[in-house]
Amino acid sequence: MGPAQHLNSSDFLLIIAGSGRILAESACKAGLKALVIDLYADLDTREYAFEVCRLPSLAIEEVAPVLDGLVGRYGVGRAVYGSGVEPYPETLDYLDRRMTLLGNAPAVFRRLQDKAAFFAVLADLRIPFPAVSFVAPDSDGGGWLVKPMQGQGGLGIRRYSSGLADRGVYWQKFQAGTPGSVLFLADTHKACVVGFHTQFHADLSAGLEFAFSGLINHAILSAGQKVQLAGWLSQCARAFGLKGLNTLDFIQDGERIYGLEINPRPSASMQCYGELLTCHIAACQGALPEALPAQKGFAGFRIVYADRDLRIPEGLVWPEWVMDRPEVGALCHAGQPVCSVISRRSDPERVEAELAARQQQIFNRLIKV
Structure with missing residues (x-):
């Protein structure tokens, strides 16, 4: 974008x-100039951001020099982090030292990644969750899942097979139900x-059968279940010192709800x-809103994962809902995200149907390698 003088x-x-992209778009709508460090620097992020820096990872050795350069050029003193920092707590530490962190402190982030401590708190709060183990089960019977301690988006979750040596993981009983x-x-x-929300998941390949692939802001929950979940959130806010935007993932099985994890960031x-x-930002500064932005109808999105190696063709005109x-020319390997499709309609069934149709339209437009 333009000069910063x-x-x-x-x-x-x-x-x-x-x-x-999502945070840059929100910053743009809020009248802020977004300086983005991410892994994709896609066309939409470039459109919304003042400057975008694409890195191969969010490890501190990659981030620190770029962050220092942005501070030097623009004097930026505030930062927000999103999904993708989970494996790099040292990056959050550095960010917290260099500027005002608008989000949960690194210590809170680490505490939520310490799954033994996290589930111990849930047990103390009497929030139900599927059984967990921090040593490998004796056999793969009983429907155990293996989950990474520092996971995100369902990546790395797989069904347990005995005899595998795993580090940095824990085991949790599979719980049937609606995510x-x-x-x-x-x-x-x-x-x-x-x-x-009701979440969507994609079975991409062996070992990637629980990948997060989108959601709709509609869930078939009773009034009592919504009250129950809201109570859990305030309990967790106090127990962990949460601030700003966060999400709680859960499984609904009929009348029962089980907590799974808290993602302590937008x-x-x-x-x-x-x-x-x-x-x-206001919540991070101690002020919850008196009212939230008005919401009309329903909205949802799907992440379109490549079902085979795909290349973005020359002259492709992307629909406005992408x-x-x-x-152009980017290569997306099988199992990697290509783009997202979004839908906003007056009823949730139309949203889900439109998302499925739009996903197929994207596949039809792309070139198989």
Whole structure:
């Protein structure tokens, strides 16, 4: 974008995430100049951001020099992080030392990644969850899953097979039911619900059968279940000191709900609502909103994963309902995300049907390698 001579350092916001598009879009709508560090630098992120820096990873050795350069050029003093930082807590430490971190502190982030401590807190709060183990089960019978301690988006979750040597993982009993999540704002003492969701998952390959592939901001929950979940959120806000936007993932099996994990940062679900970044910043500063942005109808999105090696063809005109668009000529290997499709309609069934149709349209437009 344009030069920065006439802008104040307070106009800028640093965003660091695997994909910074959603946060950059929200920052743009809030009147902020987004400086993005991410792994894709896709066309939409470039459109919304003031500057984008694409890195091969979010490890501190990659991030630190780029971050220092952005601070030197723009004087940026505030930062928000999104999905993708889970394997790199040292990067969050560095970010926290260099500027004001608008989000959960690194210590809170680490505590939630310490699954033994996390589930111990849930047990103390009497929040039910599927059984967990921190040593390998004696056999693969009984429907155990292997989950990474520092996971994101369902990647790395697989069915347990005895005899495999695993490090940095824990084991959890498979629980049948409908996967869901709830997006919420917290101020370290209490929480307010933004919305309940039904999640979609994709079976990409062996070992990638639980990959997160989108959601809709609609969930078939009773009034009592919504009250129950809202109560859990305020309990967790106090127990962990949560602030800003967070999500709780859960499984609904009939009348029972089981907590799975808390993602202590803004999630992709925020794109289903109005501009929420301003609310996130205010909540991080101790002020929950009196009212949330008005929501009409329903919204959902799907991540389109390549079902084979695909190349983005020359002259491709992307429909307006496509987000996270890669560059022309980009190669997307089987199992990798290509883009996202979004739908907003008056009823949830139309949203789900439209997402499926739009996903197929994208496949039809792309070139098999």
